[in-house]
Amino acid sequence: MGAEGGGRRRAPRMGVFVGCGAVLLAGCASMPDSGDLRGVESTPRQDAQVRVFAMPPRENAGPAEIVQGFLEALTSDDPQYETARKYLTGGASRRWRPDQSTTVLSDGPNTVPQHNRSREANDDYSYTLTGSRFAVVDAQHAYTPASGSYSRTVHLTLEKKTDQWRIDSLPQGVVMGRSDFQRNYVSVNKYYYASNVPAAEGGQLSTVADPVYVRSKVDAVTSTVRALLKGPTRWLDPAATSSFPSGTALGKGVTSLSPDDQNKLTVPLNDKADRVGRTQCSRMAAQLLFTLQDLTPTGVNQVELERSDGRKLCELNEGRAEIIASHGTAQPPEYEYFVDGKQRLVRMPSGSGSHQFEPVPGALGEGDRKLRAAAVSRDEDTAAGVSFDGQYLYVTSLVAGAPLGDAVLTSQGVSEDDRLTTPSWDGAEDLWVADRDPRNSRLVMLEKGAGQPIEVRTPDLDGRVEAVRVAADGERIALIVKKDGKTSLQIGRVDRESGADGRPAVSILQLHSVTPQLEEVTAMSWAGDSRLVVVGRESGGVQQMRYVQVDGSVPAGNAPPSLTGVKQIAASEDERLPLVAYSEDGIVRLSAGAQWQKVVKTGMAPVYPG
The missing domain is CATH 2.120.10.30 (TolB, C-terminal domain)
Incomplete structure (x- = not known):
């Protein structure tokens, strides 16, 4: 899919992180304190290795600039949306659940002011976010095409303690244009075992792919592993099974996973997996290998699972994984x-x-x-x-x-x-x-x-x-x-x-x-x-x-x-x-x-x- 064209492009208020240095994109657009706003146009595609970070609110920024800055922050590579939360009041930040869903619009959201000019002194502004729905990614990371119009309200208040405009009411999840979604997210196949297909004569299981979307430059490996552990998406769940015991999650304190220089990934698990046998553990590891094989530039070719006490549970490489379960590329047709x-x-x-x-x-x-x-x-x-x-x-x-x-x-x-x-x-x-x-x-x-x-x-x-x-x-x-x-x-x-x-x-x-x-x-x-x-x-x-x-x-x-x-x-x-x-x-x-x-x-x- 290519990025959408049409309309003038603003100089985005974002930082770009390249290698070990940070470079701010010049030319911050000035935005009015009131009046209609242009849609948040999708930002141009960046190189895959470039990470984009949003800028925090400017001192004394008006309501229009706050809304614009917040929407741009949603399209950045901020891991926990820390910068986006700076545009919110404390209460709104606590209530907001950005991982609940991602709404994808055909173009970036348009912002339409809803305040009455005679009430500006009451410190009360609202903007309606509008657009044409293109897709929705739910809390399970499952993608669904969508259509029809999108309309949600963002409300702002002038905080008395700081005398700064902040958003105090907003829709759950995040919203962005299609090309920003393409830049920010990547499709990954999670792998489970087919429930209704018997194992082959040699005991080889049949795998079934369960595609999900994760943020591509925000620790995609860890996000994908977490999604795999939570089980199949709702549509596939009746036809697929996981070898991971119910309730299995990453071990306590584990916040990030990455393969070593030998392309081996070590995955510490919680105590729900402590008692699994070697056969089941190997099947768990095979699911991980199939899921992660194309996610990193060099791939993951070996997985080690650890118990909650740090001891090794099992280890598996690609060759043994292909023996455990069939896979799309395992046996090419003659x-x-x-x-x-x-x-x-x-x-x-x-x-x-x-x-x-x-x-x-x-x-x-x-x-x-x-x-x-x-x-x-x-x-x-x-x-x-x-x-x-x-x-x-x-x-x-x-x-x-x-x-x-x-x-x-x-x-x-x-x-x-x-x-x-x-x-x-x-x-x-x-x-x-x-x-x-x-x-x-x-x-x-x-x-x-x-x-x-x-x-x-x-x-x-x-x-x-x-x-x-x-x-x-x-x-x-x-x-x-x-x-x-x-x-x-x-x-x-x-x-x-x-x-x-x-x-x-x-x-x-x-x-x-x-x-x-x-x-x-x-x-x-x-x-x-x-x-x-x-x-x-x-x-x-x-x-x-x-x-x-x-x-x-x-x-x-x-x-x-x-x-x-x-x-x-x-x-x-x-x-x-x-x-x-x-x-x-x-x-x-x-x-x-x-x-x-x-x-x-x-x-x-x-x-x-x-």
Whole structure:
């Protein structure tokens, strides 16, 4: 996301901390004691190593300057908002809870005076903060897109003892413009263990990412560890579990954590963790390692946990963590797949840059059944194919000579567009697909790709499912949903319970749109543990490609280069692997740092395993 433009920029009343020296930005803007104020415009982006500190109130500053200075202080890198509190009365400072929430506006907040000029002598001023809501980060650090207008009141009083204007009433939390939020906050994936997905044969657990936002230059490591210890965010909590005992927190007196010069982080814990065994402790340490691996410039590659008495509880490095739990980059796929011009399922070596492809072994590559779409299991041993007319779903082994067998699912949709979507495999090797038949529109799951299809309950679904992609963790699902001619990308939580007949009862709960700004979503794919790549169009706009987080935020970094006429997109949870797309140029591939390259003119339906 880029910083917003528009409007004149003031010289900010802030200090900039660079390396070991402090430099004050020159040109403090003079502000009137009364009258309307300009919006607090978002400050320009600073270098990642530059820390910005606010200036305290000027002696005899008027109400307008106090409000302006306070709002600017909210966007600084002041750890506990000490400078911002200097703009408040003592009582207001004690009542104010800045960590309760962060409200993000499209632009900086506008300030509108509400006082009556005839009452100025009564030492009474109020300003209304207004703007367009863009997002909210709650006390759990969870991000939620927002819309509508924002309006909150700030009240000032002239303190009798000091004869200085101070804010004595204000909304809880903090408020800032979007570009200030981007400069001040960073998205971090906390990692927990999937509650509803069984461990692999070797005992390896499945991890699930829980993205949160923390202040990037205000001890982000410590903030992230504290957030991890408090458990999953409310949306994910029913589907994720933590190995840390309930009530576990940092040890008494621990205020800051940082890795040593060997990239090892020592984390002292309170007495709630004193009695955990070695296996549980290793799982706790693995959660920390996965969570912190990309937060520091050099990463954290080893974690040591300490008891409340300072004795070592356990120690874990990256290699052992990958044995304990699966992770997005642990096992990159061997191949990329697509349907070629002969409607066969073919494959190319993954990440090699090769344009050479071959039919997959088995009936979907060697047989005469023509396909329109396919999905390959995450172990790359099994594939599911949708017939060219969209009516039949087949599942077969990727072994030479393996027969096709009977269809495992049949759609009764009259037209091809009202039949089966591209299927998707989850981490437990269950197969998901949607039937778009208007008379019986449904989402179904087949355990291990076989047996009687299980109709998935979707109580929050408002529209018809046009595409399905299940996350590797099996706990989250991405759906393209169509209603009234518009399509949106929605994320839901997978809930599994034991049914009365012994078969699982499966539901998708708390579906929510993560692309509220897009009127049309054409294609999507998981592109990381909590990130998707999306092809869509804003109202009145042209087709574009972008990344989006499962919480609806746009991750830092550049969007993929534009590509004309994209119909389908494929990405891997291993973010190092290239994007593959089906466009009007055929099958094309985008590797890191390169431009789109044509693989083959005739082909469609590209997929990675999953």
